[in-house]
Amino acid sequence: MKVRLLEGEMQLLKALEKLNGEAYDERLVSETGWPSDKVTTMALNMSERGIVKVSVEEEVWIWLTDEGLRYARMGLPERRILEQAMAKGGVEISKLERVEDWEKPIGLAWLRRKGWGVIRGGRVEAAGEFPKGADEKLIELIASKGKVRLTELPEELRKTVKTLRSRRLVETGKVTRRLISLTELGWGVLRGDVEVLEEVSRLTRDLIVSGRWRSVVLKKYDVSLPSYRIPIGRLHFWRDILNHIRRVWVEMGFKEMEGPILETCFWDYDALYVPQDHPARDLQDTFYVKTPGRGRLPSPEFVDKIRQTHEDGWTTGSIGWGYKWDVEEAKRTLLRTHTTAVSVRTLAALKEAELPAKFFSVGRVFRNEKPDRTHLCEFYQTEGIVVDENANMKHLVGYLKEFFKRLGFPEARFRPAYFPYTEPSLEVEVYHPPTGRWIELGGAGIFRPEVVKPLLGRDIPVLAWGLGPERMVMLNYGLKDIRELVMNDLEMLRRAPVWMG
Structure with a gap:
């Protein structure tokens, strides 16, 4: 033979x-x-x-998330709270050590749930001494090995995997293995x-x-046989998509605008007619900067127009917000919360001879949110404005429909909405054919006179929109967790297809 x-x-x-x-x-x-x-x-x-004989097996593997790795080093927050309560015969919540503020509600909730202690009048009292539970043993085991197979775990530890997944301390995934035998x-x-x-x-x-x-x-060349890939260098697929979005706007005749990431409240909020007591300006929504704590404002004449618009409406036909505008509040520095700050800077610098004009931006923005599967504290927005005497809502809808069509979304629909600095305003949704779902991607509208007139010196239609591309990227790439966009999973990056639009 x-x-x-x-x-x-x-x-x-x-x-x-x-x-x-x-x-x-x-x-x-x-x-x-x-x-x-x-x-x-x-x-x-x-x-x-x-x-040879090839047998295919599928196994479930378990590994720790970043938060799980932190707890592997430091211990679960409920364990750290229990140890301090036992050592001190009770401890005030405000005086807990080695427990971050964001960990305290998590640790206290699980302390009560496990029956390890009680909370009375802002104090934690231990209910006794408790040995390591199955969740702690599993975290230690995974940390020692990097990742483990579900089938390797004893029944006691296997039951706690679901609990740790719900706490987002572990992740699981199916891995295909091939047993090759002579x-x-x-x-x-x-x-x-x-x-x-x-x-x-x-x-x-x-x-x-x-x-x-x-x-x-x-050997005859058989194109039907599976092939192995040679890893090559490429841009992160997220960067590819952002560049594609830029190309689409340029092809539609828009000019890119840019602005600083470190911004003042003046440009991020005040110039957009957002009152200084608006909830969006609170610490829980905004990253304020400690150093430098204050920034420079434009000319006193320009600042005074913004002040008057807030206080009594200036010459916009509005009655304003009716409060005493604080220039020191406007000087506070922050990480910009939206790319609309870039739009108002562009409008303020625009000259009459440059009209009509069309601008876009693609940039990072920051919100003070705890990262989870649907939220990041740093993400991207694409912004656009059209300044034209003859512009109207039909033009706005037309621009957005054409933009989404070029990105591969054939249908878009719009619903009336409210935003502080546009009137009328719209919410934008696009149809995603593979899932058969409509997804909301952002807001749009026409800037109010209280925004436009102080910036340009006269009231003129300014179409404006702000869109978040992360959601459509998650759907197209089948991502269940938005954090995967910023994780360095080389295998995922190598296999991610090119966005064709």
Whole structure:
């Protein structure tokens, strides 16, 4: 009997022989030094000829999240609170040490839930001493190994996986493994019972010069066989998408505008006619900057227009907000909460001779939110404005429909809404064909006279919109957690398709 083998296939058979005729693909990757895809491709190729057998197994693996790794180092927050309450015979919540403010409600809730203590009048009192629970044991086990198989865990620890997942301390995922085994034919090849014809995939200079080309078999090129990938450098797919969005706006005749990330309240809020007591300006929504704590304002004449608009409406036809505007509040520095701050800076610098004008921006913005599967404290917005005497809502809808169409969303719809600095205002939704869902992506409208007149010196229609692309990216790429956009998962980055629009 004769069989054809590539040089690499013979190497794989010898590696299997060394491993007693059977091994998982990851063990063979370690043994040969080849990429996983190459081992899999060769094994599947030989399995079609009956030389090896490939069995596919799916296993659930468990690993710690960033928060889980923190608790592996420091202990669960409820454990740290319990230890302090026991050591001090009770402890005030405000005096807890080694527990961050955001951890306190988590730790206190689980302390009560586990029956480890009680809270009375702002004090924590321990209910006794408690040994390590299954959740703590599992966190320690995973931390020591990096990741573990679900099937390896004893029943006690297996039951607590769901609890740790609900606390977002662990993540799970299915991993496909292939068990590759030598068949009787494969053993025969290694023993020499079967005649091996050397098969080559390309005709080299050495084969021709040595004359070996006469004794080898040239392998036929089979395009139906699975192939292995060669990792190459590429931009993060999120960066690719942001660049694509920029190209779309430029193709539609827009000019890019840019502005600082470190902004003052004046440009981020006041110039947009957002009152100084508005809830959006609170600490829980905004990252205020400690150093420098104050920024420079534009000319006193310009600042005075904004002040009067807030206090009594100035000459806009409005009655204003009716309060005493504070210039020191306007000087406070922050990380910009929206790219609309870039729009108002652009409008303030716009000259009459430059009208009509169309601008866009794509930039990072910041909100004081705890990151979770649907929120980030740093994300992107794409902003646009059109300044034109003849602009109206039909033009606004038309621009946005064309933009989304070029991004691959054939349908868009608009609903009346309220925003502090536009009137009328719209909420923007697009239809996502693969899921059959409508998704909300942002807001749009026409800037109010209280915004436009102080900036431009006269009231003129300014179409404006702000859109968040993260949601449509999550849907198109099948991401369940928005944090995956900023995680350095090399395998995900390599496999992510190019956004075609």
